[in-house]
Amino acid sequence: MPIIINVDVMLAKRKCRSKTLAEAIGITEANLSILKNGRAKAIKISTLEAICHHLQCQPGDILVYQHEHSVISSPEFEIETS
């Protein structure tokens, strides 16, 4: 998937545990794990906002677009407003 989610990198930088972040932003650990593993299909703006607020970072620190060599296509990743 072209969009890389660097939540685990930011967690390591801020020395924060996954469980703590999940509780702080109001999602389950399973859902946070889905986010970290790159299996998420969409992320709500409110979730992204909560992650950035807790980890004191920018959305660009969490979401990185990595260009694929074979095909230039728009990613299927959607950002939903809640």
Add this chain to the structure above:
Amino acid sequence: MHKIKFTSQMMSLLFRILTWAYPLLTIYFILFDFNHGALLKSIASGLFPNYIHDSSNLGFIIGVTQNVPSAVTAASHETLHDLSSFTYAHRLMILLVQLIPLSITVLICHRLAQLFRLYEQGSLFENSNIKLIKNIGLLLIIGELLQFIYQPLMSCVLTFNNPVGERYISMSYDSSNLTVLLTGCIILTASWIVKEANQLKSDTQLTI
């Protein structure tokens, strides 16, 4: 959920038994039923309904025709001779032709057994279920299309030992065939809809 699992267990067992019993019984009745030739009469009465008077129907008729070809109406009533006196070789040929619809039926029973086993294990709307339902729809359609090959072959095999002038190749397609075709198409459509719905559900579940 418990009721679904119990019912699915019973259905799975039923179709697993049918997957083996149906072909074995068919083989037995075609090859070894010397006394009455009941299955042969069943098949023959399905293809030539006006000329088999003693059709002890065991429910094995595949493709009951409504339209007897005009050539047959002009023929004598001795078109199909004593079926129980067919030789082994002849019976083997009949069995080989009967394998055409038989294999489709066995495949459908096998798919149904797999489907109900999945239901028994609690997976109701997974991709594997959808694939099995789609396969069943396809098999129903293929089975009906194979009638174009099966019916002429079977009528030929049943009558090729007859004297010259009494050998026939017949085929007909009626509303029951169309009904099965339509059912197959509906099952295919339903499986596609369930697949799309599953995709939507997956997208929703993976929205964090």
